[in-house]
Amino acid sequence: MGWGDTAGGPEGDRPEGGRPGEMVQWFVDLNAAAALCAAQMPAIGLVWWISAELGDDYGGSPYTLALALVLAALLVVAPLVLPFVGLVQAAAHIVPGGWLARVVTRHVRGPVWAWHMVCSALLGVVWAGLAALVWDWRFTVVAPLFATLGVLPVLGLGYFRRRARGTGRRQGFWAVWLLSLFGSVTLFLLVFVGGVLGTLTGLIGYGPPELSTAQLTGVWRGADGAALRLDPEGKAELTRLATESESESEPESGSEPGSGSEPGSGSGSGDRATDAIDVCDGPGSWSVEERGGRDAVVVRLDGTCGRATWWTIGGTEREPELFARFGDPDAGEVWILVRG
Structure with a gap:
């Protein structure tokens, strides 16, 4: 030995x-x-x-x-x-x-x-x-x-x-x-x-991947059946996906759009919703914009559910991710999407 x-x-x-x-x-x-x-x-x-x-x-x-x-x-x-x-x-x-x-x-x-x-x-x-x-x-x-x-x-x-x-x-x-x-x-x-x-x-540190439009197109999936489909033409399709809640700017949201409880009806879903989140289904559009020094996919819905949501590009070149933080910047809820 x-x-x-x-x-x-x-x-x-x-x-x-x-x-x-x-x-x-x-x-x-x-x-x-x-x-x-x-x-x-x-x-x-x-x-x-x-x-x-x-x-x-x-x-x-x-x-x-x-x-x-x-x-x-x-x-x-x-x-x-x-x-x-x-x-x-x-x-x-x-x-x-x-x-x-x-x-x-x-x-x-x-x-x-x-x-x-x-x-x-x-x-x-x-x-x-x-x-x-x-x-x-x-x-x-x-x-x-x-x-x-x-x-x-x-x-x-x-x-x-x-x-x-x-x-x-x-x-x-x-x-x-x-x-x-x-x-x-x-x-x-x-x-x-x-x-x-x-x-x-600067020898060690994190750098987010740089993804082209072709690399971003496709289906991105998250927990509980959440999905985001991005088409090359700039069209998006959401399935049980979190968005910035409309209720943040509308305190009296009991009967307003974006505060419903039926998923898939163009309104927020009750089981995953918080004050900062509406869970939405439906069509929309997407584009790539810069926010906080990082590229993000901005998703805007065509209906009345939620508001424009920035999905920041993260992960690695080999395993890219899209993520969005809702609520408190340090302790809020994070949704992560990976390539489907």
Whole structure:
């Protein structure tokens, strides 16, 4: 499981027959692998958070009180949770990868540490496939991530094993976790500083896709059967789609157009409507205009339901989206449409 050609520890630690020594070495490797896996989790979490915040914020502010409370709770809970998370990854990923590496090197030439890296990467891909099946995660995203999660623990195990052979003594239980703490803080700070510098220099950041008229035409679908059909001639067809409510400018809306409760009749739908939204069906027109420095599809209905609504272009070039925020600019309801 280390950098050498055998799995045994220092010579003085292996009784005759090797069995007790192998069990001790297995526990030592499991403990070290758990500590190494736990050390990288805060930095990985920060990378995930930065990537999420650098994505489309759908017109709202990413810095909210709820986010601050979540981060504060994570800081309190992390020291209690990380050792268990590291132990799970070590037991399911790193230690089995070392066992497979020793099996492989009995039949194939090469250093154990290199085969440990390969076997751990393959196990990561297997676990990624299982996660994709169970939780519907995107395999092309989680497979490289799970494979990469084994790099640091394997290299760290190799260092500990080589150091044990050189000094004749294994690393202590608590010494490993102390090194894990220092390494975790260092990795976290490196990612934090790198994220700040990358943001300030413009190396990392979000840019909405630029879509042509041909790319915008077609059907865009949302939740609960919402649909928006955009024709090349500038005509639009709405199905259970949110629009800016007419009631915002007409307080006495009980009997006014746009305040009805029957969907599909050219008026607002009661089940998804709020003070800022009318859910409408019917024909209309569309055009591309700029709003807040971003391109948006402006949809105007021919009937009396709702008002002109700006659907901002977001997402990515590969997976574009149209979104509109209704109500409070920071905490309002967001409707998202994707290509049907």
